[in-house]
Amino acid sequence: MADPGAEPLPTHLGIIMDGNGRWAQHRGLNRSEGHKEGLKVAKRITQAASDAGIRYLSLYVFSTENWKRAEQEVSFLMFLLKSHLLKEWDFYRENRIRVVHSGDLTGLPSEVQTDLIQVQQDTAGFDGLTVNLAINYGGQDAILRAFRRWQKTPDRPALDTTNFSNFLDQPDLPPVDLLVRTAGEVRLSNFLLWESAYAEFHFSNKHWPDWTEEDLTVALRDYQRRQRKYGAIHE
Numbered sequence: 001m002a003d004p005g006a007e008p009l010p011t012h013l014g015i016i017m018d019g020n021g022r023w024a025q026h027r028g029l030n031r032s033e034g035h036k037e038g039l040k041v042a043k044r045i046t047q048a049a050s051d052a053g054i055r056y057l058s059l060y061v062f063s064t065e066n067w068k069r070a071e072q073e074v075s076f077l078m079f080l081l082k083s084h085l086l087k088e089w090d091f092y093r094e095n096r097i098r099v100v101h102s103g104d105l106t107g108l109p110s111e112v113q114t115d116l117i118q119v120q121q122d123t124a125g126f127d128g129l130t131v132n133l134a135i136n137y138g139g140q141d142a143i144l145r146a147f148r149r150w151q152k153t154p155d156r157p158a159l160d161t162t163n164f165s166n167f168l169d170q171p172d173l174p175p176v177d178l179l180v181r182t183a184g185e186v187r188l189s190n191f192l193l194w195e196s197a198y199a200e201f202h203f204s205n206k207h208w209p210d211w212t213e214e215d216l217t218v219a220l221r222d223y224q225r226r227q228r229k230y231g232a233i234h235e
Contacts, residue, residue, distance in 0.1 A: 004052060004217050007224035010177030012056040013049060014192050014199070017042060019183025019207030021073075026207075032076045037209035039080055043091065048213040050095050050129040052220065056173055057131050060191050064104070064138035078109055081135065085115040089122065096128030102169040102192075103137030104145065132170055139193030142169055146194075168194065175199070178223045182208045200226050 017038055024034030042059060049057045062077060085099075092099060099119045108116070116135070146167035150156055157163050165171055176192055176199040184205040188196065202219040204211070 004220035004224065009052060009054055009220060010200075010223055011054070012058065012174050012176050012178075012195075013054050014058040014060070014176045014179040014196065015045070016060045016179070016181040016185075016189060016191055017208040018181055018185050020209060022183065023207035023209040031073055034207075034209055035073075035077060035080060039084060041209055041211050043088070044213065045211060045216055046097070046129070046131060047091075047095065048216050050097065052216075054129060057129055058102070058173070058176065058192060058195075059131065059133055060137070060189075061133050061135045062103075062137070063134075063190060064107075064136060064141050065190065078112055081112050082109075082115060085112075085119050086122075089119075092119075092123050092126065096126040097123060098126040098128065098130045099123045100130060100132050100170050100173075102132055102134045102142065104141060105136070107136045130173070132173060134191065137191075139188070139190045143194055145169070165194070178202060178219065180204065180219050182206055182211060198228070198230055200228065 020034035020038035021031040022034070023037065024031050027033075046057060046059075061081070066077070067074060091097070101116050101120060105113055105116065112135075116133075146164065146169075149167040150159060150164070153167075173195070176196040178201075179188075179192070179196050179199040180202045181187075181189075182204045184203070186203050192199075200223050202222050204215060204219070206215060
C-alpha cells in the first residue's frame with residue numbers, strides 16, 4: 001500500500017464492508033459472487049492494515065439484521081465463513097494475526113461456532129494485528145449482553161463508562177479511532193455503537209469489492225488530517 005505518512009495512525013480501525021451485493025448486481029452477477037469478491041478484498045485490506053502498523057481491525061461481517069435476507073444468501077454467507085475461517089491459518093501465522101469474535105456466538109450454526117472458537121484458540125498467542133470479526137453482531141444487542149453479564153457478576157461494581165467496557169464481547173479492544181464505511185452509505189447500521197463514541201468517520205463511495213490498498217491509504221490520510229477534541233476546545 002502507499003505510505004500514509006508519518007502522522008499517527010488509528011490504533012483501532014473499524015470497517016463496515018458494504019456493497020458486495022450491489023457490486024455483483026451491477027455486473028449482472030449473482031449476489032454470492034459479490035460476497036466471494038468481498039472476502040478476497042477483506043484479506044487484502046487486512047494484510048495492508050497489518051503492514052501499515054494498525055493494531056486492531058474490526059470488520060463488520062454479518063449483522064443481527066442480516067438474518068432478514070433471503071435464506072439462500074444467508075446460507076451462502078455461512079458457507080463462506082465455514083470454508084475460510086480455518087483455511088487461512090497460514091495467513092494468520094505468517095502475519096502473526098490474532099483473531100477474535102464479537103457478536104452472539106450462540107445464534108450461529110454449530111459448525112461456524114466451532115470454527116470461530118478454534119481460530120481464536122489457535123491464534124491467541126500471536127502478537128501482530130488483532131482482527132475482530134463482528135459476526136451475528138449488533139451494537140444494541142452487544143450493549144444488552146454486556147449489561148446482562150454485569151448483572152450476573154457476583155459483587156458487581158457500580159457501573160460507569162469505564163468499567164462497563166469490561167463486560168463487552170472483547171473488553172481488551174480499545175475504542176474505535178477511525179470507522180470506515182463503503183458503498184456511499186453514511187450511517188452506522190448498529191456497528192460498535194459503544195466503542196465508536198468518539199470515532200472519526202470516513203465514507204467511501206466505492207463498493208467494498210472495488211476497494212484497494214490505496215483506498216485504505218486515503219482513509220488513513222483523511223484520519224491524520226483530523227483534530228480529535230473529545231469534547232474539549234483546541235486552539
